Amino acid sequence: MRFEPRMLTPPGNPEIYWTKFGALAQAAGAAATLLAVLASLLIAFRTRKPRLRLRVYVSRMFGAGANPEQGFLTFSVVNAGERPVYLRGLGWRTGWLRRGPKFLRRLSAVQIMGAPMGLEPPFEIDAGQEVSSYAPLDQMIAFARERHTDPLFTRDLPFGLGRRALRVQAYAYTADGHEVRVRPEKSLLDRLAEAEQDAVEGVPK
Numbered sequence: 001m002r003f004e005p006r007m008l009t010p011p012g013n014p015e016i017y018w019t020k021f022g023a024l025a026q027a028a029g030a031a032a033t034l035l036a037v038l039a040s041l042l043i044a045f046r047t048r049k050p051r052l053r054l055r056v057y058v059s060r061m062f063g064a065g066a067n068p069e070q071g072f073l074t075f076s077v078v079n080a081g082e083r084p085v086y087l088r089g090l091g092w093r094t095g096w097l098r099r100g101p102k103f104l105r106r107l108s109a110v111q112i113m114g115a116p117m118g119l120e121p122p123f124e125i126d127a128g129q130e131v132s133s134y135a136p137l138d139q140m141i142a143f144a145r146e147r148h149t150d151p152l153f154t155r156d157l158p159f160g161l162g163r164r165a166l167r168v169q170a171y172a173y174t175a176d177g178h179e180v181r182v183r184p185e186k187s188l189l190d191r192l193a194e195a196e197q198d199a200v201e202g203v204p205k
Contacts, residue, residue, distance in 0.1 A: 049178070051081035056170040056184035058137060058191075071137035073188065074118075075111065077172050079125040086175040089121045090133060093169045093181065094152055103155040103166075111135070111170075122175070141195045148199030153192045163200055165193035 059074040075090045090113075095106035113120045118134035125131050144153065154163045168189055173179040183189075 049081070050085045050174050050176070051079070052085065052172060052174070052178070052180045053078040053080055054170065054172050054180050054182045056182060056188065058185060058188050059132075059134070072134040073111075073137050073140050074132055074134055075113075075170065075172065076130060076132040077125060078130045079127055082127050084127060085125050085178075087121050087123055087125055087131075088173055088175050090172050091170070092152060093171055094166060095155070096167060101158075103157055107152055109152055137191070141191060144192050144195035145199040148196055151196045151200075153189065154196045163197050165189065 055074075055076045057074055057076075058071045060069075060071055077087060077090075079085050089110055091108060091110040093106065093108050095104060097104045098106055113133045113135045118132050120133065123131065151163070153165060153168055155166050156163050168184065169181040170184045171179055171181040
């Protein structure tokens with residue numbers, strides 16, 4: 001018995017078969033190209049978008065004539081992105097609402113740094129770099145006491161509930177409008193709120 005080689009042919013009309021196959025291959029190629037373009041755009045967008053990490057806390061310094069007993073309000077900003085970021089300012093935001101009752105209304109304040117150990121915005125932060133700005137904590141507490149008639153960190157609540165601390169966030173913002181907000185260290189918030197409360201209650205310090 002003799003076997004003759006024979007090419008397999010698709011069922012039906014071969015021309016229609018190969019036309020469909022070519023169309024599917026073109027569609028798959030177009031989809032792969034689209035996915036590649038989208039992936040490159042996503043990578044470019046993530047590269048361009050600032051990625052900042054902010055921490056606000058109390059620190060102490062040692063050496064170079066520093067007083068180890070003196071605390072400093074510290075704004076520490078890390079540039080976790082892949083390009084330099086131009087930081088325009090640091091500050092505070094308290095409250096909840098743009099409009100409404102005074103005890104719920106949102107307030108914002110720019111933080112002014114008064115110590116030579118840290119940078120005063122604006123400044124540039126390179127990719128992967130951390131920059132810290134400092135202000136003497138005793139000056140911050142003194143300023144909080146002076147604001148007892150226009151408090152920032154506390155509000156007079158209705159129904160005889162007295163003055164209480166409220167929602168407080170620290171923020172950093174860049175020249176291109178990107179902003180990052182965090183809740184500061186609790187011990188720092190407690191000291192600032194107590195300063196405002198003590199000024200109102202007339203507690204001698």
